[in-house]
Amino acid sequence: MKKFSFCLALIFIIYACNEKKDSSPSDINADGLIVQKIDSIGNHFIEQGKVLGFSIAVLRKGDTLYNKAFGYIDSAKTKPATTRTIYKIASITKAHVASMVLKLQEEGKLSLEDTLHKWLPDYPNKDQAQKIKIRHLISHTSGIPDYANTLDNEFLVTGDPPNKKTYYDFIKNKPLLFEPDWGWSYSNTGFVLMAMIIEKATGNSYEDEVQRIIAKPMKFKSLNHYYKHKLKDGISPTFEFKDSVITGSHWDKFSWIKGDGGLSNTALDLAHFPLGLNNGTLINKQSLEKMTQAQSLANGIKVDYGLGLRMGDFEGENLWGHTGGEESTWGMLKYMPERDISIAVLVNTNSTPHDALEIWGRVALVVLGKKEPKHSDLPITEDLLGKIVGDYKYVDFPDERLYEVYQGNDGHIYVKGKNSDSRGEKLNHLGEGKFALTTYTMDRIIFHENGVGEIVGYSVYANGSFRGLRNKVN
Structure with missing residues (x-):
């Protein structure tokens, strides 16, 4: 996913205007000001004409602080996006899959230390399969090459969705990028294999396990695989911003993606997902600690990716969650545990400079009451x-x-x-x-x-x- 530059000047003007509102009469409370500022951010991005529609949801201490939609879900601009609009969450799915793995370990159905060979004995490279463990698959430390560029392009040419044999054919003659634990490289392939293992370990379909482990305990009516939602009203297609025009996207054809992506959700339900991890609804405390533990590589590097979670620090606030998208970021979900704040942004436009990553950052600053940092360049030895x-x-x-x-x-x-x-x-x-x-x-x-x-x-x-x-x- 690439990040694109965009004009900040108008945003700063908007913020400046909103700062003046801080001295408004006392009957406008702090939360009201937050809502006004996020409204301004959302309206600004729509007015630029480079994103068709998106939704923003903010939870604080379990309560809904903000939940609104902007723009449209059709190119004719006849169907407004609403708070009930369902979007593809793309690779945010990886956080869901990792939580399912931890739950299955709690249930005694598999272990993070199980080898790939144990569950997929037909894996085309036995030596690799005996070294690679489940924890490697969901932390991007397996060394298995990423299938996406190769098989995605083949699908666009042939129209034939990849299956198990296709994935195995892609893998079988390829060496590992590094020995397990000796490097970090984003691999959608690992999560595809993980979905296969979930089905082997449970005897159920991956889709049914998503419902059993996540959707039902969290009462998520909107969480499902994209192909289950595809023909329903209220789900947003994906669009492309290209040559200053918003058009349809080929990404709606990719309904076969499973494990590494493929789920769809509303922004509000998505924002509740980290709360289910944090409060014990989905997994226990020990499992969450494993999910949020940075990977210590064998070469001494510690990377801020846990099990299905991107981690880090946003202007002094610890956070974890995930992103999803392609040429630009379609979805951004981050949870700040010390503040108990969850922010989800879902966008229906690919290749836009005004993506979920940009919107999330602006919203997070407002929610935290922070300003965009101005950095001094300290001397370097x-x-x-x-x-x-x-x-x-x-x-x-x-x-x-x-x-x-x-x-x-x-x-x-x-x-x-x-x-x-x-x-x-x-x-x-x-x-x-x-x-x-x-x-x-x-x-x-x-x-x-x-x-x-x-x-x-x-x-x-x-x-x-x-x-x-x-x-x-x-």
Whole structure:
């Protein structure tokens, strides 16, 4: 999922106007001001014409602080989005699948330490299957390559949805990207395999287990697989923003996705999901601790991805949850446990600069009563500078797709695509190997050292949420 820049000027004007409302008569309470500000944010994004429709839900201490929809769910703009609109939640599904795995472990039906071979003895590479455990599949530490780019494109050409044999054919001749526990690489394949294992372990369909473990205990009437909702009124199709025009999207054809995505929900029901994890409705305290524990890799790097959860820190607030989307972020669900605040944003438009990630960040600042940060660029020692400059890459990217960290002629640190002609993004040093991006002020880069003080990579965070690990290659 790519993040796109967008014009902030009008947003700042809106915020400035709202700040003036802080001195409004005392009969307008703080929650009322929060609602007004979020309304302004939502209306602003719709007015820009780059997103067709979306919903925002905010829960605080279990109560609904905000629940509204903006825009439309049809290109003719005859069907307004409502609070009952159901959207694809895409990879937010991964958090649901991981919670199902923890529940099945509580029920004694499987274990996080079970091998892939135990449950899928027909897996095409027996040696790999005997090393890979369930916990690797749902933490992206298995080393199994991601199927998405290859099989998604094949589906668009042939129209034939992949099945078990298709996935196995994709996997069988491919080496692992790394040995289990020795790296981190986002793998939809791991969650597809996990859905297969859930069916083997329970004897039920994956869809039925979603209902049994999550939907029924949480009383989620809207949570279901997308193909179950597809022909119903009130579910939003997916649209594309392309060449300044919003059109239909091929993503509605991908109704076969299961495990790594595929679920659909309303924003309000989705916002309640973390509460079910946190209050014991879905899993017990010990299981939640496992889900929210950062992965300590064998090479010494600790990454802020738990079991099906992206974690991090949003302007001083611990958070966990997940994102979902493709060229842009369609869904953003994050829970801040110390504040007991859950914020869900679901968007029906792909490839838009005004995606769920951007909207979520603006809403979260308002709910927390914070302003967009202004960072000072702290001095950097020659020792640290010498360590961090160099080339980095995601482990599953080809060798030519590198990211370069370098010192510009102005003395500042920058990061850019190695082959890009642009200057890249200026990094502001926050201290201790942490940097904030200049354009996206709530994004972070955190460098990792090994046991002998060498920089071995850096983690990327968007709006405080872990997005990926880039390894240093020189």
